[in-house]
Amino acid sequence: MATKAALREQILTQLNKMDQATYEKRSQVIAEQLFQEKMWQNATTIGITIARFPEIATQAIIKQAWQDGKVVSIPETDNKTKSMQFRVYEDGDELCKKALGLYEPLESAAVVPKTKVDLLIVPGVLFRTDGYRIGFGAGFYDRYLDGYQGATISLCYPEQITTTFKPEPHDLPVQKLVIENNLK
Incomplete structure (x- = not known):
């Protein structure tokens, strides 16, 4: 069985071949x-x-969340502690680019307690149909999901669905996968 790192690299290589129009x-x-x-x-x-x-x-x-009157929060990561918290993100807010190349909120944005996040849209690279995922390798979401009580969804392309990895003891599945063109 291939390692998580090898599987991650394989699917990212495949997805990176997508042109911009198809991606959008x-x-x-x-x-x-x-x-x-x-x-x-x-x-x-x-x-x-x-x-x-x-x-x-x-x-x-x-943008749809804002139109629907939802509070949007985006993660702020701490590479030293390998922890993550969410901060409010409003239209027009300035963002900063962090070490991992991700855009994150400024420290001046209000923190959203874990108990206040109703729905967490969890990123990932590969997914099993039972909700287990391989993320991008830093483990931020695995740690955040520990003790999180809200709803969890991951968004994915069909080619990101696999059966070729076994979850590790610390892995926590998401509750729902939204798979392109699969309205289950």
Whole structure:
């Protein structure tokens, strides 16, 4: 069985071949599917990343959340402690680019307690249909999910679904996968 690192590299190489127009179209299809989910409709505060290619684009999702009157929060990571917290992100807020190349909120943005995030949209590279995932390798979400009580969803392309990895004891599954063109 291939290592998580090898599987991660393999799928990212495949996804990175996608052209921009295809990427935008596929991300929009997945976003529209997300908006049909009860977890989305019932949430008042969401946790979501500012995605980077080839992750499912999140800007349209964030804009829809604002239009729906939801509080949007994005993660702030601490590489020293390997921890993460979410901070409020409002239209027009300035972001800073961190060590991992992710755009994160400024420290002046209000912290959103873990108990206040209704829906966490959890990024990942590979997924099993039972919700277990291989992330990007830093472990921030694995640590954050420990003790998190809200709803969890991951967005993915069909080619990100696999059965070729076994979850580790610290891995926690997401409750729902929103798979492109799969309205289960």
